[in-house]
Amino acid sequence: MLSAKENFLETIKPNGKPDRLVKQYEGAVFYPPNPAASYIRGNRHPGMDPLIDRFGTEILWPANQVAAMPHVTDKNKVISDITEWKEQLVMPDLQANCSDPALWEPFIKKADEIRANGDLVMAFMPTGVFERLHFLMGFEDMLMNYLLEPEDMMDLCNAIGEYRFQYMKLIVDYIKPDVMLSHDDWGSKHSLFISPETWREFIKPQYAKTYKYMKDHGVIVMHHADSFLEPIIEDMVDLGIDIWQGALPENDIPKLQKQLNGRMTLMGGIDAAIVDRADSTEEEIRKEVRRACQSYGPGGHFIPCITYGGPGCLYKHVDPIIDDEIDKYNKEVYGV
Numbered sequence: 610m611l612s613a614k615e616n617f618l619e620t621i622k623p624n625g626k627p628d629r630l631v632k633q634y635e636g637a638v639f640y641p642p643n644p645a646a647s648y649i650r651g652n653r654h655p656g657m658d659p660l661i662d663r664f665g666t667e668i669l670w671p672a673n674q675v676a677a678m679p680h681v682t683d684k685n686k687v688i689s690d691i692t693e694w695k696e697q698l699v700m701p702d703l704q705a706n707c708s709d710p711a712l713w714e715p716f717i718k719k720a721d722e723i724r725a726n727g728d729l730v731m732a733f734m735p736t737g738v739f740e741r742l743h744f745l746m747g748f749e750d751m752l753m754n755y756l757l758e759p760e761d762m763m764d765l766c767n768a769i770g771e772y773r774f775q776y777m778k779l780i781v782d783y784i785k786p787d788v789m790l791s792h793d794d795w796g797s798k799h800s801l802f803i804s805p806e807t808w809r810e811f812i813k814p815q816y817a818k819t820y821k822y823m824k825d826h827g828v829i830v831m832h833h834a835d836s837f838l839e840p841i842i843e844d845m846v847d848l849g850i851d852i853w854q855g856a857l858p859e860n861d862i863p864k865l866q867k868q869l870n871g872r873m874t875l876m877g878g879i880d881a882a883i884v885d886r887a888d889s890t891e892e893e894i895r896k897e898v899r900r901a902c903q904s905y906g907p908g909g910h911f912i913p914c915i916t917y918g919g920p921g922c923l924y925k926h927v928d929p930i931i932d933d934e935i936d937k938y939n940k941e942v943y944g945v
Contacts, residue, residue: 648663883897
């Protein structure tokens with residue numbers, strides 16, 4: 610029987626031979642903290658006072674909500690006029706504030722401990738380029754600016770892309786993660802937020818340099834987008850994405866598995882709307898997990914997982930049942 614780490618690595622190889630389905634994030638330890646994240650994001654926690662991040666966006670996390678969210682209004686938006694973005698936005702200086710090796714020493718030590726225990730280190734890069742754009746100006750302005758002011762919008766995209774490259778480079782150079790979980794939601798449940806052509810023009814180029822650097826340094830690229838992404842699946846392969854985490858069941862996963870033929874692994878498939886509720890029953894959870902395993906497991910290069918952008922469900926009773934049902938499926942089908 611392969612170890613969890615070995616099974617994970619075999620699953621994502623084009624011609625790998627895993628001996629069972631990977632159980633969500635097993636084999637890797639999610640380790641999100643680092644000096645750059647602390648500098649950019651600040652101390653976020655439920656019930657906190659409104660927080661202004663380093664980009665100037667107001668972030669709210671009420672005590673009764675499950676996560677922090679941007680609060681962008683006409684009065685507080687950072688960029689009110691895209692043609693004046695250079696005057697309105699002060700880009701965070703990561704090199705000046707986050708590149709001192711001493712800042713990274715405790716994080717490097719923790720990553721080394723994770724590896725010594727036989728697990729992969731999974732670092733974290735939240736708030737991708739597309740997301741940062743609507744954090745700065747609101748969703749409506751962002752969509753309009755692609756159409757009305759494409760030159761300024763492209764300049765801003767390039768600036769955010771370069772910032773994110775520097776952010777990634779600090780993490781890769783210091784922590785040397787085995788896996789990078791990189792976030793950017795590009796669509797809703799049923800469609801992309803923008804046309805594939807617009808995405809290819811403005812967003813895709815911002816990831817080419819970043820993901821190539823990761824690949825060149827041996828980092829497994831895991832991109833999170835709990836979205837409908839069928840129209841750009843080949844572009845994701847072009848970018849070097851090894852694992853698409855957050856693959857919603859609204860995508861035709863069996864069709865994509867055949868199309869990809871091992872070039873990218875799909876991670877997700879479990880419908881959170883069905884299982885992750887305060888009143889969800891064990892029977893409902895097991896039925897949906899079993900459906901995902903039976904529907905997508907035989908196609909290969911699939912990891913059954915909740916589609917959120919990190920380990921764990923919103924309601925504490927859900928995750929243990931998901932894991933147990935995957936274990937049961939593995940014993941019945943693979944004998945392990």
